[in-house]
Amino acid sequence: MRTREAILYGAAEVFDECGYSGASISKIMKRVGVTQGGMYFHFKSKELLAQAVIASQQDFVRFPVGEDGLQRLIDMTFQLAGELRSNVLFRASVRLAVEQGELGNRDDTAYQQWVEMFHRQLLAAQQAGEVRADVDVREFATVLVGSYTGTQIFSNAATHRKDLPQRVSALWRYFLPALTEPQMRQKLRVEPREGTAA
Template sequence: MAPLTEPKQERAVRTRQIVLRAAAEVFDEYGYGGASISKIMQRAGVTQGGMYFHFKSKLGLAEAVMASQQDFIELPPGEDGLQRLIDITAHITHELQHNVLFRASVRLAVEQEEFGRNDDTAYQEWAERFRVQLVAARRRGELLDDVDEGEFANVLVAAYTGTQIFSTMASKRADLPERTRTLWRYLLRAIATPQARETLRLPEAGTAA
């Protein structure tokens, strides 16, 4: 009996992935308020039954996309410390420009009050990832004495979130690499030792094509 059920399971997994990606594309394009189940079904090319087997509502789809944010992006490799922290934000910038799944999850996290949610989990997860890099930077002697790793991790999440929202409004994120570079140019003066600043590479400037 097992061989007969495996294809159904595989199809179910594939259908769920197709629906989730279609939902992300629609949420990214229209936002939560402008998205609809019919638009998502049309984009996914699935029947109503196929849709509701996996997700019972637009809200359920939005929550699934938002909750999967950490799964939609793979962090770049490298030795932990300030350089890797900079590289992570540069990678996030690239993903926001090119990865619709990640981009939609970020947009929904920003717009979540529209669907009655007030969940800072995604922000807290990024703050923790940043804090880990800052703790490593402390061990490497890259941070000024008065920098609190956890406090600055929260500041960086807030600063980068605001930067990408501003960039979205100003240029649909085309200028986000330049804005990210500028952000670090100022932030490093506040947290990094002069010796560390001499060796750190800022994100590449320029805009996306």
């Protein structure tokens, strides 16, 4: 299991640096320091290795504990922004999910997992009266994942994600009026918490 984990992490580093097309099994083996036999015992191909990195996406991020609801959801999006800037493993899994056409895949599982996570926070927020009752929170979770994905891709192209926290702040400033009443918006912080990765 330790060898498999080392291969997964080493592969993520290479995929982050080179992308799927630029990565090779030999580069990954060199990075990890594993033999060809050791590599193929755990992963039969580069494609299966890339799929394993994508599937581990949420495992690469640790969110701070807190009360479920709208502020926690906002904080999670800032945590993700910080992880995309500093966590090579998470960054690689996101890159591969975006580039998965190169693998011959059309799999939205990683995106649907984020929809589920965001939906749980929105549902808790709606039950607590933080989100308007007429908002379809599952639909909004889907819109949020799509918007966030586009925002981080745009930020990466423009500034290598240096301005991603500011772009996430702007995202929430425009989204919150569709979700909440004015008095609720005044209670919410739409900036990164001090000490978060962002």
